[in-house]
Amino acid sequence: MGNSGSKGNQRGRRSREEILDAAARVMAAQGYAGTSMSVLVAETGIPKSAIYHHFGSKAGLLAAVMERGARGFFDAMTEAHRHPPTTGTPHDRLEWYFRRLGEVWVHRAEFLRLLILLVISDEATEAPEAMETVRTVRNEGRAYLENIIRLSFISKGDEVASQVARNLAYVGIVGFDGLFVSMQSRDDMPVVELIDYLVDGIAAMGEAQSKALRAAKRS
Amino acid sequence: MGNSGSKGNQRGRRSREEILDAAARVMAAQGYAGTSMSVLVAETGIPKSAIYHHFGSKAGLLAAVMERGARGFFDAMTEAHRHPPTTGTPHDRLEWYFRRLGEVWVHRAEFLRLLILLVISDEATEAPEAMETVRTVRNEGRAYLENIIRLSFISKGDEVASQVARNLAYVGIVGFDGLFVSMQSRDDMPVVELIDYLVDGIAAMGEAQSKALRAAKRS
Amino acid sequence: MGNSGSKGNQRGRRSREEILDAAARVMAAQGYAGTSMSVLVAETGIPKSAIYHHFGSKAGLLAAVMERGARGFFDAMTEAHRHPPTTGTPHDRLEWYFRRLGEVWVHRAEFLRLLILLVISDEATEAPEAMETVRTVRNEGRAYLENIIRLSFISKGDEVASQVARNLAYVGIVGFDGLFVSMQSRDDMPVVELIDYLVDGIAAMGEAQSKALRAAKRS
Amino acid sequence: MGNSGSKGNQRGRRSREEILDAAARVMAAQGYAGTSMSVLVAETGIPKSAIYHHFGSKAGLLAAVMERGARGFFDAMTEAHRHPPTTGTPHDRLEWYFRRLGEVWVHRAEFLRLLILLVISDEATEAPEAMETVRTVRNEGRAYLENIIRLSFISKGDEVASQVARNLAYVGIVGFDGLFVSMQSRDDMPVVELIDYLVDGIAAMGEAQSKALRAAKRS
DNA sequence: AATGAATGAGCATTCATTCAT
DNA sequence: CATGAATGAATGCTCATTCAT
Numbered sequence A, B, C, D: 001m002g003n004s005g006s007k008g009n010q011r012g013r014r015s016r017e018e019i020l021d022a023a024a025r026v027m028a029a030q031g032y033a034g035t036s037m038s039v040l041v042a043e044t045g046i047p048k049s050a051i052y053h054h055f056g057s058k059a060g061l062l063a064a065v066m067e068r069g070a071r072g073f074f075d076a077m078t079e080a081h082r083h084p085p086t087t088g089t090p091h092d093r094l095e096w097y098f099r100r101l102g103e104v105w106v107h108r109a110e111f112l113r114l115l116i117l118l119v120i121s122d123e124a125t126e127a128p129e130a131m132e133t134v135r136t137v138r139n140e141g142r143a144y145l146e147n148i149i150r151l152s153f154i155s156k157g158d159e160v161a162s163q164v165a166r167n168l169a170y171v172g173i174v175g176f177d178g179l180f181v182s183m184q185s186r187d188d189m190p191v192v193e194l195i196d197y198l199v200d201g202i203a204a205m206g207e208a209q210s211k212a213l214r215a216a217k218r219s
Numbered sequence E: 001a002a003t004g005a006a007t008g009a010g011c012a013t014t015c016a017t018t019c020a021t
Numbered sequence F: 001c002a003t004g005a006a007t008g009a010a011t012g013c014t015c016a017t018t019c020a021t
Helices: A006-030 A037-044 A048-055 A058-080 A090-107 A109-120 A128-152 A158-184 A191-218 B004-030 B037-044 B048-055 B058-080 B090-107 B109-120 B128-152 B158-184 B191-218 C006-030 C037-044 C048-055 C058-080 C090-107 C109-120 C128-152 C158-184 C191-218 D004-030 D037-044 D048-055 D058-080 D090-107 D109-120 D128-152 D158-184 D191-218
Strands: none
Touching (some): A006 A048, A006 A109, A037 A048, A048 A058, A090 A128, A109 A128, A109 B109, A109 B158, A128 A158, A128 A191, A158 A191, A158 B109, A158 B191, A191 B191, B004 B058, B004 B109, B058 B090, B090 B128, B090 B191, B109 B158, B128 B191, C006 C048, C090 C158, C090 C191, C128 C158, C128 C191, C191 D158, C191 D191, D004 D048, D004 D109, D037 D048, D058 D109, D058 D128, D090 D158, D109 D128, D109 D158, D158 D191
16 A cells, blocks of 8 residues: 555645635634534535545534644644743743743634633534543643743742742633733734733732742741 | 503513523523524523514624623622722722622623623624624723722822723733633632732732832822 | 414415325335435425424424324224124125225325335334334224124124134234235236135134134033 | 456455345345445445445445345245155145245345335335346246145146136235235234145135136036 | 545525514 | 414535546
8 A cells, every 4th residue: 555545645635624724714703603514615615525524524623623723722832932041030931931922822813712712602512522622722721831830930949930830820821811802802902011911910929929938938 | 452551561571581581591602603593482482483573683682682781791890899998908999899890700601701702703793783782891891990990099199090090901801801711611710819819910010000100200 | 362373274284284295195105215305395385494394303294194194094994894784794794894995905005105114114213203103003903903803703702703803813914914015016916806815715714713612612 | 467366356255245235234124215325334344435336326236135135035935945745735735835935034034125115115216127126026926936836736737736826826925925014013923823824725715716627627 | 456535416404584364 | 462384595414426546
């Protein structure tokens, strides 16, 4: 066998990708229930049955969309955070991390839109696989954020940094969730400014908690 | 006719409310596109044609749902904030306002769910009236929050408080948006704790800004 | 209320009947699986959604078809057997009953076709209600046949006639089942002649069994 | 090439049989229209295109199924009737033949199910080749049955036996058709007993007709 | 020779909406 | 004023079949 059917495979891969693109775009805009298979046909020119050939069902398509979206999202984050600063105050480090995260937010708005839509609605109960991906993304996202905060406060000692990070990861999540929602509403929110507020807030809380933890430790 | 009209009116009023209740519930859960008129019939037992009689169209129904929801939402807020504290530090005042706001958040989750759904998706483009309500709620909500912050910082002087409030209202919105999203995902987020973080953050920023503004003013 | 909406009801009734006619005809010919809702639309001119309005589903439609068919079938039988002979040999009586039954067979071929189709295939597993009707028809049909045979042999005494009827009802069923199948295959089978054979056979067996039973009773 | 072709042939042969097995089974249960190519793929694991490679079309597949079924059916009958009795009364001989036929009936139920389904419905109009096989089977089956009856009555003289057989073959067909239908309905019909009734009936009619024919001949 | 991909017509069903009474 | 019936477009999905490799 080897590469037998490689060309066919390539065509199939191309179709798959095209469908996923359209589905990600439309579902993010119109929601899962609001997206009909027919509009995907109209957008891609690919016949309905081919979509079913590739994904089995509308739920399967959403699952694939989320899967690919999640992968791309985390890839973008790690890419954005390659070469992190190894010196500087916690505030500086956090700022570096969060500003880059903000850029990811802007560039991955489509994925995040669908993600949050699925988080706050039961529209896709029939796609449990996709919902599982949503949960995974939330959990891994929090873990990722926790790690960022930990690294930013590493100068306070490993133990303290970990403790601080665990506490503040939730705050960070809330911040980025809210940031996204506000981005979507046309409140002409200055994203960068809001990120800086978030950085300031978390940095300040981190400093305070670090001091408290150290004091508790000493006694 | 006599009172036969009033009785009919009462029945009509009851039906109307029942339909709105069901629509609010189902649309918040399944989204606008994901909610069919039939399921509302199934949930209420009221015939489809009666729904059309009352609301004209699905879009009209959503508009009515949002209208009523918005009214209830603001009523709940003003009710929760009757008898605000007239003394105390900005932090204490903010805490009082925000904690009560958190309770409203929890009790009005259904409305907020649908609101944010409409904010982040284009599902209900066909219901521009409802979208207008959404925009209004966002704007009035921000104004309301701004006022809360202003009142909390009123001890810093009227002008300073106003300035501070204008800046931080955005932050507050982001915080409450994020809070809601996080509430919906089952991350076992401790709501009250997060609100306290939010209070701490905004209070601190407010203090800093007040100081800066005063200094600028003096010179 | 009373006759309110009587005209609407009449129209609905008419539509219902028309759909049932078409469904009975087509399903008998093409089978349940082989019958599409679209062809019923084509045959009746009634829109698909109206069919669903009346019957809920394809399975529901089949159930209704069988229900009505069963009622008509038994009505035709009892009608055909009004004024049965009260004298004459068992053979003569059986002949009277069976020949009239044969006429029913010919006139109700459509219903019987669908009935036997459902008996020998699992095509309509998804329509359990219809299958229940099938079972009922088979059972009541056997009971009916048993009663015919009993009445034909009543001159042998009640007990003997009952016993004989119980034994031979199965034979009668097999005969009429086979008769129908052979009618459908274009074997140019002379139906009346075959019925006479069946009458002869059952009459002979009945006589023999009567004699045996009486002998057994005497000893 | 060498034996690579033969091996491929063997594999092809295996696939063919496997497909035919599945098709015979599913079509007998769900009918022709109720059987999709996809379910055959699911049942066999053989790709759809391979089925088309072997049989050209769904109609071709049904034709092959019926062809093979018919062959197997007649083989089973002749096998069951090897070493027929050469002495004994017509009744005894008929009994021997029919009881063995009854066993064939039970073992070939799958084929007979599909056969009768095609006889009583127009489901497979698009497969005229298969319908031709059905007709052939019916005709050859009657001829076969006629021969059995003739052989059973051979002691009455060749001419008489032939005449009797011609008359009663129809009755036999009806009996076996009815037997099969009744077998399929779960009326807990005692098959063997019913066969004995059939034997008794046909034997008696045969005796009567023989006597009549002889008398007619003498005069 | 054998197969994954593709195709478009057709499937049962549901949609939001209108109408006649 | 309220409602069962009707409507036709659209839904998600499956169909038998063909194609490129």
